[in-house]
Amino acid sequence: MPKKVPVRQCVACREHKEKPLLARVVRTPEGKAVYDARGKLPGKGAYICRSTACLERAVKSRALNRALEIEITPDVYDALRAQMEESDA
């Protein structure tokens, strides 16, 4: 039996995808949003496709803000953008 891969929903396109295909943003216990590169940080998480299209959509719609109920600072988007440009390449 292959190990079952957990599935999460992208906040931008609302599609369900396997976790490795998604980037995780976490609201830390301190109430700050951070890009969770390793997917291991504690806190409430939101997921987004590793694609610049979904990222730009999330920026415009503020989907991550709404999912995590806090302000997403530009440095979080910068970190995501850098990661996704790598994935798109």
Ligand SMILES: [Zn+2]
């Ligand atoms: Zn998506």
